[in-house]
Amino acid sequence: MNTSQILRQESDQPRRCFVVGPIGDQHAAHGSPEREAYEHHLGIFEQVIAPACEKYGISALRADSIAHAGDINEQICRHVVESELVVADVSGGNPNVMYELGLRHITGKPTIHIGETGQLPFDIASIRTIRYQRSRSHLAGARKEIENALEAGLRDGFELLTPARVLRGLDSGEGSASASGADDENEGDEDSPGLLDDFAVIEDGLDDMSADLEAFTKTIETIAVLTEQSATEMTDLDQANAPMSARLAGVVRYAETIGAPAGELRTVAAAFAERMVTLDSGVRAALALIETTPPDERGEGAKEFLEQLMSLDEGAQGGLAQIGFFGTSVGTMVRMSRYLRKPVKDISAAVDDMTSAMARMGEWAAKARELSGDATA
Template sequence: MNTSQRLRQDPDQPQRCFVVGPIGDPHAAPDSPEREVYEHNLGIFEQVIVPACKKYGMSAVRADSITHAGDINEQICRYVVESDLVVADVSGGNPNVMYELGLRHITGKPTIHIGEAGQLPFDIASIRTIRYQRTRSHLAGARKEIESALEAGLRDGFELLTPARVLRALQTDDDSVSVSEAGNGAKAEDEDSPGLLDDFAVIEDGVGEMTADMEAIKKTIETIARLTEQSNAVMLHLAQAKAPMSARLASVARYSETLSAPAEELHTVAATFAGRMVSLDSGVRAALGLIEMAPPDGRGEGAEEFLEQLMSLDEAAQDGLAQIGSFGASAGAMARMSRHLRKPVKEISAAVKHMISAITRMGEWAAKARELAAGATA
């Protein structure tokens, strides 16, 4: 008996695979982007995922094939959490897919990632992902890779991803009781395993570091604004004095030289800020998903403080977003003044992009936190 036959006959092996990915709209116009997304992902489902799962006796289900009556969002959450296996197509970093994937990660249950080559989000670049291209040979290869991943996982066990720690932290107090307290020889919780407050503290530390990054960014922007104001005053004086262009160019060169250090610092801090966002995103979304699943009176210690912290962080970020956006627009105008300014302006523009992307994602955290906080007081 070969490995696949043995695995299929084992009653303890996974039976249901839930497929997470963009769905699209089957009723959209034939040439519309929504219809293209539907046709493409249906093809991946039918030609790649279904046959791979079938080889090991599993049925594959997509969200649009759930036939039970009820709230579709609740049903999807349950499928994501309860299914024996999840295959997630992360192509394009669809926000709904990433949210569902974060929720799945913390369960510690088997998850396989696939994605179209060139369309993989940076957020999960460190996680092994089966890549495919839109050709028959590449799709066949992706199917075989999924089959190989399934066989190895079913035989040797699936890799436990880091966010699974959050779920283990939400175990009840009975799960962490010592052997002596249990009185029945039950295995005690390892002394070094994190509890709920430990996990919230890790996220809290990361959020605190992001707050410090934002303060450093604010101070650097203020420095750049002061230097710019001083340069503008000098340029105005030179223009009124009808100074030659060579004198004005020399002034711009001096301004560029003084601008280089703070512009580089701004880029560095903004990149660090965005990096923290990426590293925290999966854990924060997973924690929000678990809080959402728990009844308001059973969320556990630290949950409400966690929601408050996310909302406060977003408020501080939104205060500076308008300033950052206008600053980025003025940087473009500065670059047209002289080639001397192109390097510092490039640093500033890159920093602005990092910040806007990170703050947008932070807003998604806060929106969910506000929704959960409002539900607790309703």
């Protein structure tokens, strides 16, 4: 009985392999780049990936072969997260492929990377990638390398990549040897810079969001103090029956005074919202991974991550109350004078950005509280 037959017998269930990679356009004109890309990557699937998987009784599937009706993006994400194995062709660093690969990495499930020589993205350079060239002999060699990786992984287990290791509280220096058979001199490669940005910067990104939130709150307090001072001045002018020119001069002084902090408020809010967009998919994927991991197996890394999300949301609540006040008051301010239009526009934009971002942050925290409750139940 050969090795592939033994591995088939030891498998607990039929394995599925979802193939992540550029697809191209089957219906594009012959000779067009889109049609050539389709034919090339279909050839890689049919000549390299599918035969290698079939050797070990693994069924390979591409996104364009999904038969079920429904939202194709949702189905792709489901296959990426749930399939027992993923083979990812990272040639050219296609953005969709890199996003899907990021989701896969954080699950910790087996993933094999392949890519065309000269077309590999630099930001996953530290991860073992099987390289191929567009010739029959090189494609046969790539298929053999995939078969070797599968044999080693099915026999010895696939090693977690850095994002999943961190969330599960593992020391990245431990673990079994990778399917590539890396030697001691390559030890530590998984911790070197260059992993997918969404996951490499989650922790730092959340810290930056905390700093943005603190800066936003302080700037609001500054504007509130200046507004109170201006209100006192306007009250004094009213009581003195000052002419409209004097009152207008007071409004102009107020507009000039809050101009700089209003602009800073908009800048900070925009940075906060941008970080939210960048981190959202990674944070949600991390939460999904934690949810599928038994509470007693999560480790300190997961606990600290959940606490950070809850702490960030708690710090946002005071700022949210202040934002609500500004949101209702800016409409009245802009009617006072045209000189207030610019600072009010900046404040309004900041309010919109922060309100939307904080709502998403609240969703993170709600899930974090739910998972923390699971762990203490």
